[in-house]
Amino acid sequence: MVDPTVRVRTQPDLSERRHDLRHGVPVPFASDTHAGYGVDHRREPTGPADLGAVVKARAIQCALSRVCGLCGLSMASGPAGASTFVGTEAEAEANLFGFPPMHPACADYALATYPPLGVPVLGQPLVRATWAVVVTGGFELERPAERGAPVLFRPNAVTSTEVVTPG
Amino acid sequence: MAISDVKEYTHLTPEQVEELGRELDALRERIEQSRGADDAAYINKMITIQRRLAAAGRITLFASKWKPAFFAGAAMLGVAKILENMEIGHNVMHGQWDWMNDPEIHSSNWEWDTAQPAEQWKHSHNYVHHQFTNVLGHDNDIGYGILRMAREQKWHPANVGQPVYNALLALLFQWGVALHDLDLEAIRKRRKDPKEMKRQLKQIGRKVRRQISKDYVVYPLLSGPAALSTMKANAIANLMRNLWSYTIIFCGHFPDGAMHFTEEELEDETRAEWYLRQMLGSANFEGGPLLHIMSGNLGYQIEHHLYPDLPSNRYAEISVTVKQLCEKFGVPYTVGPLHKQYGQALRTIIKLSLPNGMTSDDGPEPPPERIPDRRLTDAERPIRRTETGAWSTRRSA
Numbered sequence: 001m002v003d004p005t006v007r008v009r010t011q012p013d014l015s016e017r018r019h020d021l022r023h024g025v026p027v028p029f030a031s032d033t034h035a036g037y038g039v040d041h042r043r044e045p046t047g048p049a050d051l052g053a054v055v056k057a058r059a060i061q062c063a064l065s066r067v068c069g070l071c072g073l074s075m076a077s078g079p080a081g082a083s084t085f086v087g088t089e090a091e092a093e094a095n096l097f098g099f100p101p102m103h104p105a106c107a108d109y110a111l112a113t114y115p116p117l118g119v120p121v122l123g124q125p126l127v128r129a130t131w132a133v134v135v136t137g138g139f140e141l142e143r144p145a146e147r148g149a150p151v152l153f154r155p156n157a158v159t160s161t162e163v164v165t166p167g
Numbered sequence: 168m169a170i171s172d173v174k175e176y177t178h179l180t181p182e183q184v185e186e187l188g189r190e191l192d193a194l195r196e197r198i199e200q201s202r203g204a205d206d207a208a209y210i211n212k213m214i215t216i217q218r219r220l221a222a223a224g225r226i227t228l229f230a231s232k233w234k235p236a237f238f239a240g241a242a243m244l245g246v247a248k249i250l251e252n253m254e255i256g257h258n259v260m261h262g263q264w265d266w267m268n269d270p271e272i273h274s275s276n277w278e279w280d281t282a283q284p285a286e287q288w289k290h291s292h293n294y295v296h297h298q299f300t301n302v303l304g305h306d307n308d309i310g311y312g313i314l315r316m317a318r319e320q321k322w323h324p325a326n327v328g329q330p331v332y333n334a335l336l337a338l339l340f341q342w343g344v345a346l347h348d349l350d351l352e353a354i355r356k357r358r359k360d361p362k363e364m365k366r367q368l369k370q371i372g373r374k375v376r377r378q379i380s381k382d383y384v385v386y387p388l389l390s391g392p393a394a395l396s397t398m399k400a401n402a403i404a405n406l407m408r409n410l411w412s413y414t415i416i417f418c419g420h421f422p423d424g425a426m427h428f429t430e431e432e433l434e435d436e437t438r439a440e441w442y443l444r445q446m447l448g449s450a451n452f453e454g455g456p457l458l459h460i461m462s463g464n465l466g467y468q469i470e471h472h473l474y475p476d477l478p479s480n481r482y483a484e485i486s487v488t489v490k491q492l493c494e495k496f497g498v499p500y501t502v503g504p505l506h507k508q509y510g511q512a513l514r515t516i517i518k519l520s521l522p523n524g525m526t527s528d529d530g531p532e533p534p535p536e537r538i539p540d541r542r543l544t545d546a547e548r549p550i551r552r553t554e555t556g557a558w559s560t561r562r563s564a
Contacts, residue, residue, distance in 0.1 A: 061298075064293040064297055064475075065289045066260075066262065066274050066289050075274075076276060076285065079270070137268030138265025138266045138267075139262075139265070140199070143441055147437055148435065156265070157266045159268065
């Protein structure tokens with residue numbers, strides 16, 4: 001087991017993200033129903049957010065525009081071939097994730113920041129104690145086969161998989 | 168049911184739409200399972216050919232004061248730029264080769280030989296165009312904000328000049344594309360976030376400086392006494408690329424048969440409905456393998472829109488099954504020779520420069536929905552289904 005708090009080497013750029021007032025943490029790009037590309041986030045109201053939600057439009061944007069699910073910036077600003085998925089062990093086993101890929105540094109930050117809040121986070125409906133971290137060169141976007149179903153991501157060039165217990 | 172209006176054209180029941188979706192899923196899985204060394208060899212070969220052509224062109228232009236070298240160098244460089252933009256850059260940035268885990272041939276890292284920064288292309292093209300294909304008010308590729316390409320778009324007296332705008336767009340295509348993600352209309356109406364605009368403009372400025380210094384300063388200076396002729400040849404190479412990429416791109420969604428959609432509800436369409444919208448909104452053109460390679464395999468526009476992240480060298484193979492599925496389900500598969508497809512797009516441009524009342528419309532009546540008279544920002548795109556929606560469809564012109 002790895003303590004993710006020691007893995008945060010680079011602080012991600014979260015200056016454009018709104019803050020959740022209840023927990024005092026940035027709202028992940030993929031979970032934020034507010035504003036979007038081309039809108040000044042600083043002028044948007046802050047307030048409580050559903051940190052466990054994945055907004056479908058945002059998830060699709062992450063997949064197609066190749067932007068990070070946490071910071072919302074281009075994956076080009078991170079190392080190529082290092083899209084990092086964070087989810088449950090079951091998701092890793094099924095090779096299907098609900099939360100969009102992140103920069104490695106953003107994934108480190110997310111694991112160090114959100115699970116200790118004790119609320120559902122990062123696309124999970126329940127509070128999770130252990131998390132799977134999968135690094136991949138690429139992924140496929142799985143559009144929902146049924147109305148109302150979530151968008152999913154399928155890594156297709158996995159280079160590492162590990163299980164971590166944050167906090 | 169979101170596909171209800173499309174049914175008017177396809178006569179498909181919801182169950183048939185889902186069955187079509189399952190068949191297209193199976194086709195995707197088959198290609199993913201067989202993706203491997205041959206595909207990797209293909210893209211590596213393309214990149215090698217492109218780089219050798221570019222190098223040969225640049226070296227030949229050192230002697231560009233001699234007319235045959237001038238034309239040969241410009242032609243080689245033009246073809247290299249076309250290959251880089253169409254078959255390599257466009258497809259790499261879609262993530263078609265990310266599965267190789269090659270840090271260079273990767274959607275995160277590839278920066279192409281044109282004025283638009285890759286990051287902005289991945290937003291305006293990969294996301295906005297591919298997600299909202301041919302949806303009026305969403306898809307910025309419908310006329311690029313310059314041309315009126317659907318009868319549902321409100322006519323303005325300025326549209327009379329659109330044959331001229333079209334010619335200018337073709338000649339200056341890379342510069343038009345460079346500004347594509349900025350949304351000039353939003354800037355003009357002061358709706359654009361100034362911080363975001365500044366960030367994008369800085370990014371474009373850096374890229375433009377790099378492109379201009381490469382083609383009009385560094386290589387001409389390296390040519391010594393042939394500097395001026397090298398500069399001219401480089402301009403010709405860029406012009407070749409502009410005209411070619413413009414032509415290919417306009418053949419993808421504007422020939423007769425490619426439908427436009429009005430949006431009531433986008434968010435909750437199923438994968439099968441999304442497949443169907445991509446098929447109905449795109450048009451292919453026919454040609455030999457060389458034409459398809461030079462077109463970035465966008466002659467298989469339907470297949471590209473169904474599977475934008477599958478390797479482009481497999482589209483020909485995929486098209487066989489897609490065509491069979493279209494026949495089986497009675498879905499239109501729009502295809503024709505390149506000159507015919509472009510001719511139809513050009514006719515639409517000319518026809519729609521005039522008000523609807525002055526031109527004939529062979530298609531059915533326009534849908535009643537209100538068409539947004541400006542581009543929507545990502546924040547304004549629907550994020551949740553609130554009511555049962557419907558697609559409305561229209562053919563071009």
